[in-house]
Amino acid sequence: MRLALALALALAVAGCSTPLPDDGPCRSPPLNKGPWVMRADDTSAAVFWETRDPGCVALGLTLEAGGSESLLTGASVATTVESSYGVNQVMMPDIAGTYYLARVDATKLSPGTCYTYRVRATDGAPDARGRFCTARPPSLEGQPLRFFVIGDTNPRIGHTADVLKHTLPEKPDFLLHTGDIQYYSSTETWSYWFGAMAPMLRAGAFFPAIGNHEDEKEGGGTEFADYYDRLFHQPSLDGDGTPKWYRFTSGGVWFHTIDTEEPYDSGSPQYLWLSESLKEVAQKPGYRLSVIYMHRNLYTIGDAHPNVEVRKSLAPLFAAYKVRLVLSGHMHGYERFEVGSITYITTAGGGGIITEVTKNAPLYPEDAKLRVVGLPAYHAMLFDVRPLGTATELHGRAIDESGATLDDFTHTIP
Ligand SMILES: [Fe+2]
Incomplete structure (x- = not known):
């Protein structure tokens, strides 16, 4: 008994540097935000969460298909939030201070494999559980690639939960966000957002694009540094872009995000990076196609x-x-343009x-002719990519908050 107690104390002091039994003392301080996953590639991924207090950092990892749980340990770093927002105004304000x-x-990890994880909670609280998948090999043999896309998430308005409820059960491999993640302009705090968006954040690795609402600076604050850049810094691997524009791949499809709050016109650093990167990835073995995702629109005839x-x-x-395929957000609704062989x-x-x-539409009559669908609807999207002989089939669906399919299209890409 004494030995067990001594061992438990030693492990606690060591800060979980070794794997622990399931009932061991390594439990996280209460989670303040998260968990969420970023930097997923074919053999690795990083799980993040935020706490108010320092403490143990460990989680259990299991194959989604079943099997024994492995215990992994990590570390936390102290970060600083400079600005407060919503104090004495909303139930869950964003409060300046130190967060871990x-x-x-x-x-x-194994390529093309999905995993579940649980961050073990302090006594009494449920474990925080989530899932993610590693990148699939270019062959996609027997394994179609499925990804989820959402934009302009403002859960406080009251529609987001239903959109998620009708899309996430289809178990996408990962999540794209076309920007405008959270809105101070509708008195929505990040503290609220993380709770409301937990079903999405726990459903796969998160690859956001930056929108105009990521840097609202309400009251002269420091929102971008305090939240987006602190919590979603460099969503892809180092070397695959910058914290603001980056790339990743799965199943022979390359995804590039552009930050449309920064210059991306011809000659800008971002344009040069994109052109070099597209050229490079198009030469890789097993290359199928590229997807660009961004916040502001290259095509829209709505109110942007x-x-x-x-x-x-x-x-x-x-x-x-x-x-x-080019995906954007910003204009609150759904539109699909078919422009030659490219879907916007x-x-x-x-x-x-x-x-x-x-x-x-009256301002852009030629573009209006290219729009095949335009709907004022809350929704998210699911895409499936699968081999079709030597070609690739791209199947897209837009699904609304009632679960109805708003748009369903399939393209065969030689
Ligand atoms: Fe926007």
């Missing part, structure tokens, strides 16, 4: 304006390097108030 960002790196100048300079890149979609129905999806 916990991180566990899961390595030596398309960036006509930049799309002229991007079009040759997209054509040369087999970009076949506005998917910005994640919760922000739906607006006028055909307002600017």
Whole structure:
């Protein structure tokens, strides 16, 4: 008995540097935000969460298909939130102070495999559970790639939970976000957002694009540094871009995100990076196609304006390097344009108030002819990518908050 107690104390002092039995003392301080997953590639992923207090950082990892649980340990770093928002105004304000960002790196994983994890809670609280998948090999043999896309998530308005309820059970491999993640402009705090969005954050690795609402600076604050850049810093692996624009791959499909709050016109650092990267990935073995995702629109006829100048300079890149799908957010609704062999979609129905999806049609009559669907609807999207002989089949669905399918299309990409 004394030995067991001594061992438990030693492990507690060691800060979980060794695997622990399931009933061991290594439990996280209460979680303040998360967990969520980033930096997933074919053999690794990183699980993050935030606590108010320092303490043990460990989780249990299990194959989603079943099997024994492995215990992994990590570390937390003290981070600083400079600004407060919503104090004495909302139930869950964002409060300045020191917060601990916990991180566990899961390595030596199997490609194309899904895992579940649990962050072991302090006594009395339920474990925080989630899942993620590693990147699939380019062959996609017997393993279609499924990914989820949502934009403009403003759960406080009241539609997001139902959108998630009808899409996440289909178990996507990972999650794209087309930006405008959270809205101070509708008195929605990050503290609230993380709770409301937990079903999404726990459903797969998160690959966000940056929108205009990530840096609202309400009251002269420091929102971007305090939240997006502190919590979602470098969602892909180091070397695959910057904290603001980056790339990753799964199943022979390469995904690039552009930060449309920064210059991305011809000659900008971002444009040069994108052009070099598209050229590079198009030469890789097993390359199928590229997907670009971003916040502001290259095509829209709703109540936002398309960036006509930049799309002229991007079009040759997209054509040369087999970009076949371009996803954006920002214009709160759903639109699909078919422009030659490239599908441009506005998917910005994640919760922000739906607006006028055909307002600017008179300003862009030629673009209006290319729009095949335009709907003022809360929704998210699911995409499936599968081999079709030597070609690739891309199947997209937009699903609304009642579970109804708003749009369903399939393209065969030679
Ligand atoms: Fe926006």
